[in-house]
Amino acid sequence: MAQLLALADDAQRIIVELLCDALRPDVALNLSACCHELRAISEPARTELRRRCGAARRLCARVNTSFAAVGETTDLLWYGQGLTVAHLTTLGMLLSTNALPRLKILNLSVNRFGPEGMKTVFAELGYGSLPRLLTLDLTGNALGSAGAAALATVLCRGALPKLEVLKLGRNDIGDQGLCALAPQLRRLQALKELYLYSNKIGDEGVAALLANLGQAQLQQLQTLNLERNLINDAGCTSLIAALDRTLPPLESLSIRKAACCLFESCLCGAGPLFCPAVPVPVV
Numbered sequence: 001m002a003q004l005l006a007l008a009d010d011a012q013r014i015i016v017e018l019l020c021d022a023l024r025p026d027v028a029l030n031l032s033a034c035c036h037e038l039r040a041i042s043e044p045a046r047t048e049l050r051r052r053c054g055a056a057r058r059l060c061a062r063v064n065t066s067f068a069a070v071g072e073t074t075d076l077l078w079y080g081q082g083l084t085v086a087h088l089t090t091l092g093m094l095l096s097t098n099a100l101p102r103l104k105i106l107n108l109s110v111n112r113f114g115p116e117g118m119k120t121v122f123a124e125l126g127y128g129s130l131p132r133l134l135t136l137d138l139t140g141n142a143l144g145s146a147g148a149a150a151l152a153t154v155l156c157r158g159a160l161p162k163l164e165v166l167k168l169g170r171n172d173i174g175d176q177g178l179c180a181l182a183p184q185l186r187r188l189q190a191l192k193e194l195y196l197y198s199n200k201i202g203d204e205g206v207a208a209l210l211a212n213l214g215q216a217q218l219q220q221l222q223t224l225n226l227e228r229n230l231i232n233d234a235g236c237t238s239l240i241a242a243l244d245r246t247l248p249p250l251e252s253l254s255i256r257k258a259a260c261c262l263f264e265s266c267l268c269g270a271g272p273l274f275c276p277a278v279p280v281p282v283v
Contacts (some may be wrong), residue, residue, distance in 0.1 A: 056070075059091060075107075078111070079111070083108065109137045111140075136160065
């Protein structure tokens with residue numbers, strides 16, 4: 001304690017702020033209670049910590065869990081919880097302050113928080129944030145193109161570096177959204193599964209994702225789901241070219257209910273939309 005008090009006020013203030021964890025407030029509060037000088041210096045930080053704790057408490061009550069359970073979890077499965085932008089702001093605060101250091105799976109599907117929720121939940125994430133996150137499920141959240149662009153911004157900053165599974169189905173991101181997102185998806189070195197079904201994606205979006213891939217892009221991809229989109233022959237041409245030249249052999253490719261007929265022209269007794277030149281089962 002003597003060494004801490006020997007530091008300049010600004011240094012003491014920074015140390016207390018770094019110890020302020022909304023899920024574990026006792027550390028900072030107990031330290032600042034040790035002496036009058038430290039209490040005075042840390043007052044703004046403690047006020048902010050109390051505000052964050054209140055918000056975190058309301059979020060935990062919404063999803064019927066505890067501070068301890070959230071802080072220790074590896075799988076945050078908050079799908080269909082009716083999360084609002086305010087809830088997402090609090091979650092974003094927890095994520096950006098590394099309050100969930102073990103998190104591997106984040107499932108926020110079917111909350112329909114829209115583009116504003118998407119913008120706020122990852123607003124403060126920077127390079128290397130969420131280093132252990134492997135799966136992100138945002139299915140059915142009405143993100144639109146603006147929400148897809150917000151996710152692209154986060155990925156551009158270098159967050160989620162180990163992401164393996166990204167689920168974005170039923171968000172109506174359209175070509176505009178996928179064009180914004182595609183350059184960042186192509187840079188995700190660990191990406192294995194990509195779900196983009198029911199998004200009103202057309203040929204332009206498919207080309208943005210798959211045309212002229214670099215040798216190091218999407219090389220871990222195993223599953224690509226493009227079902228129920230607006231893909232025509234031009235989009236299928238981009239897909240076939242990528243499968244033929246640069247993509248690794250996929251374990252699962254789904255493109256049913258597209259407007260494309262090129263795959264059907266390759267039909268040789270296999271199911272529709274299956275090209276025997278491409279060693280991929282269509283599911």
